[in-house]
Amino acid sequence: MRSLFAVAMLSGAFSLLSALLFVTLDAVDVAFTEAAVGAGISTVLMLGTMALTARFERHASHSPALPLFVVTLTGAAIIYGTLDMPNFGDPAAPVHQHVAPEYFERSPHEIGVPNVVTGILASYRGYDTMGETAVVFSAGVGVMLLLSGLRRRKRKGDPDEDTQNKGGKA
Amino acid sequence: MRHHLILRVVTKLLVGMIMLFALYVQFHGDYSPGGGFQAGVIMAVAFILYGLVFSVGQVQQVLPVWLVHKLVALGVLIYAGTGVYSMLTGYAFLDYAALSPHHPSHGQHWGILLVEAGVGITVTAVMVAIHYAFVGRAPLISDEEW
Amino acid sequence: MTEFTLSFIVGHMNYWLFTLLMMTGLYIVVDKGNLVKKIVGLNMFQTAVFMLYISMGKVTGGTAPIFPTDMNIDPEAVYSNPLPHVLILTAIVVGIATTSLGLALIVRIREEYHTIEEALIQKIELEKATREIREFGETMGGPE
Amino acid sequence: MAEGSVQHTALSLLDHLPVLVVLIPFLAAPLVVLIGRNWLAWPLAFMAALGSFIVSVMLLAKVRGGEVLSYHMGGWAPPLGIEYRIDTANAFVLLIVSAIAVVILPYARASVRVELPDRHVPLFYALFLLAFTGLLGVAATGDAFNLFVFLEISSLSTYVLIALGGYRDKRALTAAFNYLIMGTIGATFFIIGIGFLYMATGTLNMADLAARIAELPDNRTIHAGFAFIVVGIGLKVAIYPLHLWLPNAYTYAPSAISAFIAATATKVAVYVLMRFLFSVFQPDFGFVAETLQYIVMPFALLGMFAASFIAIFQNDFKKMLAYSSIAQIGYMLLGISLMSETGLTAAIVHLFNHAITKATLFMVVGAYVLRSGGSFYRSLEGMGKTMPWTSAAAIVGGLSLIGVPGTAGFISKWVLVQAALEQDMWWIALLVVASSLLAVIYVWRGVEVVFMKQPADDVDRRPAPLMMIIPIWIMAGACVYFGLATDVTLGAARDAAQGLMAGPGPLLLGGH
Known part of the structure; x- marks a missing residue:
């Protein structure tokens, strides 16, 4: 994705979709905020920034080995942590008890x-x-x-x- | 965007509605989703939209830069000031019971209303200020990059 | 040890999907050289974390934590946990504050460096540093 | 006082001390913006810092006896509400931060006048106050999520303050941007960690967390949460491999800001690390002890040497100090990783001693930059002759950095060596001494440039303004004073270490 305009638009769409997800998860307040902020303000700001900077990404030529390593390690740590988590929606989860x-x-x-x-x-x-x-x-x-x-x-x-x-x- | 007649007319109609909706979100936050932050953002959007379609200069006649700067600070002070008031009356910081000592849950109501108003003012002002700051920059971008 | 039963896998799939999304965001932040893209990645990373939080507040069969307006609360009603919502509301606000600050910095960087590509910025800074070392370096053995 | 039918005991001013320390600068920041007058901005900021300082002295005096103060925000008892929980450890950190702010503000007044355009002055002080408030809030809070919020207040304002160095060198902007990216990743890691802990325990209050974590020693969610918190805070601390944002940020920030953040920001982050390691998790947990022993200690040692080596080869005084800061953070982490009371005492006392030492040195460089226009060694040649008072303070700071007896730096290293010997880890004691020798080299390089060279002909020969020399000498004096009179600092640090080692206290429901 070289065009930053498309990136900004897609990131706005991503926020909107996550707002929908928050609604289905009963977090209506959060959904409202995410829609206003993610799809609204931050897209506008991003476009404003692009108007003052550049609209296209130039080039990217470096080895993705280190980023991949960092990301995999972090992801593995999170997955490891999820192993002892309660099932999704479980009413007996500690968060719902205390x-x-x-x-x-x-x-x-x-x-x-x-x-x-x-x-x-x-x-x-x-x-x-x-x-x-x-x-x-x-x-x-x-x-x-x-x-x-x-x-x-x-x-x-x-x-x-x-x-x-x-x-x-x- | 001087020539977009439809855009201008629609904006004029919309801005009022947006502001009204912002106020609804602000003061109905106790009952339905919403609150100071969301209302602030929506209120700011009304100003930003007007600025985009007409000109920043025209918005700044209504909401001059210096006023925005003061409002940014005012909201925070309203919030913290509510807390300071409860401290002065011998309650813990931000204990809204202080606002109505005989009926604490009324105090809570008042307190929530006050602090949400503070949040709303700061958020509106900050968003507008950020918009002003971005718009006030002359683009240095060269033509071939656009 | 955990048994990977079907219910465990289905019950944890949401966490794993959010983890995947989080890592996509983190990868963009670490790998992409374009400063605007870094900010977008950061947003994505944070939003995925918010999803993780919100999903832990969900109770099966629950609804949004808002009582009826007349405050006649049905004792049978199941509500989702409001605390993660509150935390994430705060976190979203912190996120947009960070984003706007990051973008403002990008504007300034672009004005000074005439680019928003990390590689080019590093090149400019390296040239500047080399020039400085030529001008200011070797204090030790330099002529008095 | 309002008398209500609902039973309620009125709080006195003394009960409010825990929140006042944070609230005073918090209120001052918007006031500065609201008033918007250049000449009023500084007095307000200074009064606020002074107020916090006085309150933190009172707090420390109050909690030295081992009492723990708990302040309930909004009158809601934890874990429902947010709690400020003051024991000796954080009272001491509050004292360090506010004392540094009080000394640096007069200095900032002189340097800001030169380094920034006038129209920025009120907003600059507002941000300074916010950064200060955030650090105090982080130190005072007993709620894990509240810690994140105040961490972000201080971080966001610090990013901008660093970027303001862009008026001198544009690299301040990229330094601030990199710090923003890394700092935000760190903060996000931190909330992931808090989220995991919350998921396993259902609470956010630190004392409550501790009690519940103690019941779940083998929970993998807690282990992962611990890892994320350590890495997230590690980014803010600038533990050796996570330090990449630090050198440029310190080098290109405005002088007063370099001095302030070098002396406080990383110190508060170290405190947070200690608080989580010892009060929320307990070192007798296998995974905490293993992390300290096999991860934190090696990286601390690595940082001490690697960063010192890099410091030796710098051509820029400020950058040299920045790398030396990374090395000094290694000492604190080493003290923590020894997991003993003496080790912890060493870490805490080094927090204080290093804060005053680095504040002195960064203020000195700031004064040099004021006259010479740059912090490269070449442009500092002969400063010992043109700015004798400032340069004398540099010597004191340098000696304290090395850890020469009679200076504050010696005390912390001495306690650290003791802590190592206590556990028969003589090799660690040797490594501490060896890395101090590296400090001798990099400090000597600076001294040589300043004193042994002749000033260039075109150099500005005026001495530093008095508004700078006085704060510099207050700090330099403190380096000597606390090197000789150790009972205050060592005593407080020992109390703080004892408090931390005793583990978390019970949840205080009856407090205010």
């Missing part, structure tokens, strides 16, 4: 919100969500820092040229 049932028991009278996911997200684990907001915040500040100011002006010799070289030529 902590989670308590949320169902307590959230109706402690939180009183029908969507249990919202209750956990915003209250029981609200601190995580605050951290998540901070992650979004730092990404926003980061992008503003990296891409602020018009690059075009610099070409014609603008004041930024000075700061560019202030640190010296190292």
